[in-house]
Amino acid sequence: xxxxxxxxxxxxxxxxxxxxxxFLLILALRxxxxxxxxxxxxxxxxxxxxxxxxxxxxDHNDRAGIDDCSVCHHVYENGIKTADMxxxxxxxxCHMSGPxxxxxxxxxxxxxxxxxxxxxxxxxVTCGGCHKK
Ligand code: HEC
Ligand code: HEC
Ligand code: HEC
Ligand code: HEC
Numbered sequence: 001x002x003x004x005x006x007x008x009x010x011x012x013x014x015x016x017x018x019x020x021x022x023f024l025l026i027l028a029l030r031x032x033x034x035x036x037x038x039x040x041x042x043x044x045x046x047x048x049x050x051x052x053x054x055x056x057x058x059d060h061n062d063r064a065g066i067d068d069c070s071v072c073h074h075v076y077e078n079g080i081k082t083a084d085m086x087x088x089x090x091x092x093x094c095h096m097s098g099p100x101x102x103x104x105x106x107x108x109x110x111x112x113x114x115x116x117x118x119x120x121x122x123x124x125v126t127c128g129g130c131h132k133k
Contacts, residue, residue, distance in 0.1 A: 034058055044092030044105055050131035053113075064116075064123070072112060 037057035066072075075084035086094070096105045113130065117123035124130050 040109070042090050042092050042105070042109075044090065044096045045102070050127070051133045053130045054132050064120075 034057040037055065039052040040055045041052065061067075069087055070081075070083060070085045073086045073089070075082050075086050091109065092105055095108050096102070113123075114125055117125050
């Protein structure tokens with residue numbers, strides 16, 4: 001009888017832990033979800049000249065068949081690209097040394113996005129193809 005009671009209590013504890021882990025998992029999935037991203041919206045551009053760039057993050061990467069996050073979220077060491085990722089950082093965190101460096105930030109965005117579209121001959125390469133009204 002006592003043995004049974006104990007195991008019942010253990011069961012309760014276990015289900016409590018299971019519920020807790022479940023909520024942690026949901027939180028983690030929400031934190032890592034990128035499904036909500038529909039445009040590129042780098043905080044470094046205070047005033048934009050062009051309309052926002054359409055970029056359905058997950059959908060884009062699925063359709064383009066890009067599995068390796070470091071293709072875009074890259075890390076360099078001594079000028080050489082490593083296998084590490086800079087997920088969670090804005091491109092401007094590394095590519096914007098000051099307010100005057102905006103042209104360089106635009107340059108690297110265009111180089112990465114348009115550059116791949118050109119070399120793969122897929123995806124938009126005209127201004128209006130990315131900066132959609
Ligand atoms: C084709 C380029 C590209 C690839 C591949 C890519 N991302 Fe992104 N990701 C971006 C861009 C651009 C943004 C910034 C969107 C914005 O400005 O709102 C971003 C934003 C994010 C953010 C949000 C960062 C924040 O601070 O809000 C996360 C998280 C993220 N990506 C994770 C990933 C993961 C995980 C992978 C691999 C499975 C991946 N990305 C692959 C281009 C890419
Ligand atoms: C953790 C810092 C870091 C982040 C975040 C980062 N980069 Fe880079 N990136 C570098 C470094 C370092 C280089 C090496 C060349 C250099 O110093 O500019 C580089 C090189 C590049 C190049 C080649 C430049 C050239 O002149 O050939 C492009 C294009 C580029 N990054 C685009 C991006 C884009 C777009 C994002 C955001 C999706 C991004 N980078 C995020 C650090 C970063
Ligand atoms: C490594 C290659 C690669 C990079 C980097 C890349 N793209 Fe693409 N992109 C593609 C391919 C491939 C397609 C065509 C996918 C298809 O067949 O539908 C595409 C399609 C698109 C489209 C058309 C609509 C869609 O979602 O399919 C848009 C818009 C787009 N890309 C924007 C961007 C932006 C903005 C960036 C930079 C943040 C970027 N891409 C970076 C490969 C890339
Ligand atoms: C392959 C996609 C792509 C193409 C093609 C493209 N851009 Fe962009 N451009 C981007 C991305 C991504 C950013 C960063 C957007 C952001 O964070 O707001 C950007 C940023 C900019 C910015 C700085 C933000 C602003 O609106 O002031 C300007 C200006 C700009 N682009 C002009 C152009 C012009 C002009 C052309 C045609 C010659 C062009 N772009 C073609 C993807 C593209």
